[in-house]
Amino acid sequence: MEAGDGTVAERVRADSVRNRRLLLRAATEAFAECGVDVPMSEIAQRAGVAKGTVFRHFPTKDDLLVAIMMQLLDRLLGTADRLMRAADAGHALRDFMAHGIGLLAADRAFCEVIGRPSLQHAEVRDAIDRLCERAEDLTARAREQGAVRADITGTDVVLLLGGIHQTAQPLLDREPRAWQRFLEIAFDGLRARNSAVLPYPPPARLRVADPAGSPHAVHT
Amino acid sequence: MEAGDGTVAERVRADSVRNRRLLLRAATEAFAECGVDVPMSEIAQRAGVAKGTVFRHFPTKDDLLVAIMMQLLDRLLGTADRLMRAADAGHALRDFMAHGIGLLAADRAFCEVIGRPSLQHAEVRDAIDRLCERAEDLTARAREQGAVRADITGTDVVLLLGGIHQTAQPLLDREPRAWQRFLEIAFDGLRARNSAVLPYPPPARLRVADPAGSPHAVHT
């Protein structure tokens, strides 16, 4: 009974919870539209609060950015879990991709965060790892059902989310669903009938900062 | 009198030309490595000149960025022209994409510039338009030879350059050629045997900032 039990102690927080929500929404929008370089003051303004309030909720800009990314990733993880129960694994994988790209389609910051090692926080990296694992679960089923090539991995799928989104991005302002075209193309490329071996082995992991050697030799 | 060949004025101009070249090279590197937020002072330092000299050659940072982008686009245009003479049009189209992605693979700034309407200068947009036209020429031949789907356009191909690059980007630090994998997947998706109609019509143009209506109705 989230709204019915307001004791005094909880009611004090009601404003704060509302502001936090406003902030996350405003920040999601602002990052999506303007990228990670959007000033905190802009986010505060969009949320209708003072600058100080942003910092009360998120002590640093990075914390806010991480929170936004985690929101996105958590939703994706939830979707992946849900789709594991679908009968048609190929369909489920496609739906997962569609959902993921749909989320990204509104988000300029994601590309920047994913691409920049300097912005990679442990929490976000871990969530991406988990996402790759879930995506691998979905992909494994699709492989077993013969819906996709044998050498496609969950990490491929996650990478393609960002890539397909990026492909359509220049069009999104005017045609917000244009990414569907490129998802279709990419998914056709993943299908099992494309039997020729891919010219480069599957990626192992997305961890960027690890100074260790690459996980497998370069394939000529 | 370095080479006995000129007046003082000419020598001065020669220095200037040399500095411009140094600057373009340094800026290309710096933008590629660090993205568009790299400070002008960093570029000046890499070029071995003073900050003022950068601004003499490029009155604003945007001008420099445009010059870099034009360089990149010019090279791509040249490649497209050259490949028009290849016999196998499907092969040629693939080579064009490989060359384009290879250029982008070393360039952090390109994704950022393409994605940000605020950074889109008329000159760059025009060059991208021209690139789409050349890509369309290559694509038309490939379509005619049955190498790719009937409803694939040059603009699709140009958009895919950025998208495929973005797909592989998180891997590029450790595996600089990982994009080849995703080019193969995408190109398989473009092939003619994928005959099902795409769920979204081909994009007409890439002009981002124009507030005019979209060129065709959204496809449900």
Next chain:
Amino acid sequence: MEAGDGTVAERVRADSVRNRRLLLRAATEAFAECGVDVPMSEIAQRAGVAKGTVFRHFPTKDDLLVAIMMQLLDRLLGTADRLMRAADAGHALRDFMAHGIGLLAADRAFCEVIGRPSLQHAEVRDAIDRLCERAEDLTARAREQGAVRADITGTDVVLLLGGIHQTAQPLLDREPRAWQRFLEIAFDGLRARNSAVLPYPPPARLRVADPAGSPHAVHT
């Protein structure tokens, strides 16, 4: 009904008194350890109350600082009063100084407050004036008993408290009693056998902020 002794209003007041005490203790510690720049939030936390409560008791940070200083000064005044009853006036004066420096030795803020005119509140200045008077009473007895030079005043003694403390301060972290060494040196300097006239007349008052002229001409 904690002790069965009061109405709700009285209990509330009791809490308030308790909080005030907690706050003074916490603030004394915090100012002593960290200096005047310690944030109010730190003080609230140390006291185990919310920030708002600090401001209910002390409307501004300055008010709190003044309260702390008054505490310190009151203790010193009490010590001075007590020592007026000692038989050996020289000994008493020394004990007064030792007690004062001991208090300061644990207090980073005092030096900062004393040194900064901007922080000098009327109340604190008045207390310092009173302290100088009490110190003068002690000093007068010591002068009469031949324990210190004839031209030493109470104000000299009060100033020396801060000075001796400051002398030892860099050592206090590792050797909390190091000030005893410098008190001994200074007190030896005050003794009557040092009969040569001091090269500068005794200070009249400590009032710092008054823009009026100096109380006596500069001695060349």
Next chain:
Amino acid sequence: MEAGDGTVAERVRADSVRNRRLLLRAATEAFAECGVDVPMSEIAQRAGVAKGTVFRHFPTKDDLLVAIMMQLLDRLLGTADRLMRAADAGHALRDFMAHGIGLLAADRAFCEVIGRPSLQHAEVRDAIDRLCERAEDLTARAREQGAVRADITGTDVVLLLGGIHQTAQPLLDREPRAWQRFLEIAFDGLRARNSAVLPYPPPARLRVADPAGSPHAVHT
């Protein structure tokens, strides 16, 4: 010939050198008057330059503070060196102290910097170490000539500089030479005729940050 040889290369710097001097002067004043918390903008304004110019010359506020401290310490070191050649070592030691206190008398920041471990930069600490060594050289001669107690060290002398300054500080606004009075008292306390053993052993070093144990046992 500092001013006579202005080549082009050096003339370019002429402004800069002048601004640096203005800045050091303004900062010395500002720190002396207001303490280390004076805003950089205040220093810029006093120097008549823009904020950015301060940061061009001193990349961080700490750098500026260190520069100011080093200026002061260098002057003191120079004085110590000069006074080593004086015949009367007691007189020389006193002159050293007078000179040091005179420098400090105009400087509020010194006390704060000396007292706050967090502000102790290696460079400053090293200079203070060197100053203690020079002071020890002067003190050793004075000890040998019987001018001061046998157990007074150079570190004592350096500590007394700050202490005597602090003693007089509240008076300095109105009576800039009041410190002479307290120097006389302190120096009388140092004299050899005060033969009673001091109640605390001499300090070994001023290094504050070292987490090692204290250099000698506490003397009761």
Next chain:
DNA sequence: AATGAATGAGAATTCATTCAT
């Protein structure tokens, strides 16, 4: 009365751009 969320003035610092030399 207590709480702790919100406020907003201000601090250090960065960097594109201008301009004197």
Next chain:
DNA sequence: TATGAATGAATTCTCATTCAT
């Protein structure tokens, strides 16, 4: 023309103080 010093707007973040609950 090249230089690099100066500028000042913008940005992140802090903290005393106010105020709704």
